[in-house]
Amino acid sequence: MSMDWEALLIPYKQAVDELKIKFRGIREQFERSNQHCPIEFVTGRVKPVKSIVNKAYQKNIPDNCLEQEIQDLAGLRIMCQFTDDITTVINLLRQRNDFKIVEERDYITHKKPSGYRSYHLVIEYPVQVLDGEKKILVEVQVRTLAMNFWATIEHSMNYKYHGQIPEDIRQRLQRAAEAANRLDEEMSQIKGEIQEAQLVFLERNDKSSETN
Ligand code: 0O2
Secondary structure, three states: OOOOHHHHHHHHHHHHHHHHHHHHHHHHHHHHOOOOOOOOEEEEEEOOHHHHHHHHHHOOOOHHHHHHHOOOOEEEEEEEOOHHHHHHHHHHHHHOOOOEEEEEEEOOOOOOOOOOOOEEEEEEEEEEEOOEEEEEEEEEEEEEHHHHHHHHHHHHHHHHOOOOOOHHHHHHHHHHHHHHHHHHHHHHHOHHHHHHHHHHHHHHHHHHHHHO
């Protein structure tokens, strides 16, 4: 019998929708309190069926193990301005009691050979479905804007070349990853200055919207 993908993915879609609202809520709370917000923006997606099938084929995963073996059927991304915002976000997520962190993968301290950097958390998130509670796995990737820029470009290159990026481009991408890392380091050096400027900017916008 063929797989009913739509039925399988309903709780994953629900989890993505709920978590997007929750993570964006963190952002709003920081903004209201006039503190530097460690979250720049949040995105989320349910893995497209074609990608699930490909991954299952490549990793030899049988249909009845998909939900345990593919941890990113539901995926959230949290983008931060500065590298140390990532630590703040991870600590905020560790304190929550609406899900349980079951795995952490630190590709920032241990970048991947491709040059990829990001912090991954796998969480067990309970969703309410018709016949009760279902705990599902969700992958949360936390990264800076620079890490995200690089990963997005590299991901499309991988797609274009079916995972076999030509050597010269691969080397350029590695150099670009180093440049992105330097950008993060440079921005961290002037973090205080940037944050002060952003708060002044926010306050000025608040005042002008009060007078309008
Ligand atoms: P998508 O939705 O197309 O991004 P595996 O899943 O086998 O690759 P593992 O250990 O199960 O590896 O998971 P891992 O490496 O913690 O997380 C996989 C996801 O991290 C990938 O999802 C990417 O989103 C991201 N990622 C990991 N390595 C790289 C990399 O070298 N370059 C880029 N651009 N992204 C990477 P998918 O499966 O590609 O799905």
